[in-house]
Amino acid sequence: MTLRPNAILEVDALERRFDVSAPWLNRLIERKPRKTLRAVDGVDFIIQRGQTLALVGESGCGKSTIAKLVTGLHPPSGGSIRFHGDRDRLQMIFQDPFASLNPRWRVARIIAEPLRTLKPDTPEAEVSARVDELLRTVGLAPADGLKFPHEFSGGQRQRISIARALAGEPEFLVCDEPTSALDVSVQAQVLNLMKRLQTEMDLTYLFISHDLSVVRHMADVIAVMYLGRIVEIQPTADLFSNPLHPYTRLLLDTIPDLEAPKRDRSPMGGEVPSPVSPPSGCSFHPRCPLAFDRCKSERPQRRAHVHNRRVACFAAEEGSPDVQ
Template sequence: MTRPILEVDALERRFDVSAPWLNRVLERKPRRTLRAVDGVDFDIMPGQTLALVGESGCGKSTIAKLVTGLHAPSGGKIRFNGDPEKMQMIFQDPFASLNPRWRVGRIVAEPLRTLHPETPDAQVTARVEELLRTVGLSGADAAKFPHEFSGGQRQRISIARALAGEPEFLVCDEPTSALDVSVQAQVLNLMKKLQREMGLTYLFISHDLSVVRHMADVIAVMYLGRIVEIQPTGDLFANPLHPYTRMLLDTIPDLESPKRDRAPMGGEVPSPVSPPSGCSFHPRCPLAFDRCKRERPQREVHVHDRRVACFAAAEDRQESAHV
């Protein structure tokens, strides 16, 4: 049996968001902790794409930073069964993630020079040109500065830079959210092609379920720092198990069958500093009952094979039965 390339177990990350010490003393305010990631586990198999999807503040980007080592976990384990040098990251904003004072050639060569400082200059130049062509730019673009490129082209440069280290594993944090749809399509197609050709594994973070459906093999839906549901993509769309997933699927505008007269679900994501007791989704959940307010549901083997953390799903309660 193949081993997962990434194993994440009971991962936690807390941030101290307390007021400054003096204010705490004078105004008698307690310390406050934000649990950005609160007991998350998942595995990714080599060559696959796992997507983390959820609304802002659900902790998906924090996981990207934990996996790449930009944050240290407060608890739990991350095991990467590969060469740590073979992990790279693509960020959301192609305007902020490229040094505006460096030429594209230097930007793309940076991982190469850091990981293999002994590489002769001529070889680096040749490799950079090859990488630029791989992502659909021309070798001559190496001499230009980032500001000479459009958003989509810049994201291609980010991808070329990530590929320079010959990675096995790419963490992509909202790689197309800042792009127009026609440009997004170009970048998504490129990422799929590269995955096919190079056998890359992606941890793909997005708030957009239609993008995720197109890219991912497995989707993990997050809500307030926890995975509420994790399923292979086809199963998630055919049979969403968690009420929050159903709500998300219900609210996305759908081009093919616009829900022009739907009644949108009320409520908003609560503050992660003071999450609701029990299941943090219970105040918005149409299926919530007493137990949901008291206890926190876990993903369990006997409930849909650890695919969902929900008491209602465990008891197979239906929305239609609920008045």
């Protein structure tokens, strides 16, 4: 994969495996082999500057693991991550705005910490002025810097998390389910804030979510993940108007439609297989309404289909009318 001139992040054949074996003595007594969980299995994508790429999928599909790999919280087991910029300008917004904030620190200290770490020579007066500016930027008041995190609502705490991320003057933000812990009305406020900041500060987002209605509002491109692999990547409008992978179609069917609340929807059958012992062939075939013999024995690769939309599905490759 060649990095495009305007690309900021290139992920190529990325893998992350975890050893989930029983303790050595248990394996010896019970004669059990080692077990490996493939949380991320050969993922690749490119994000352009100023763009938002969203990773979506059910819980346990590997989205958050990719976020931790990109930010360096986990080392990859294979493949490569190439960030075309200053790694100090890559920051992360975490899912839980309470757990990610130090409850013993006042808000001003929390926001100032990245600035003090990355630019230790910055005078304290300048740090304080910057903290006040960031609080205003995210819709809070400078006086809020004297309070502790527990004195704020969930939405306000996430605004503090955003202010902390902005303190390092980032150009790239990894957003791991940043609104999933918030009420729907508060979600909209935080998402609108993030959209505004992206425009004003020329930010690039890797946006992790399980909620397609959220990523429809946020993303330029959507990558759909299933069991550690990306099964489809499309521009947002194209994915919603013409999903190519059966799993994407089933995900879209879960979104309520006010105009057609009683529309026929195909229920998603079965449980997500274990990533420790995934099915042979296409990992989605046990749940797929379009699966045929080839799907059970051969793993599909993600290929360009129509207008360079990429999908890993034999039914799409062979022109199944149900996909078209």
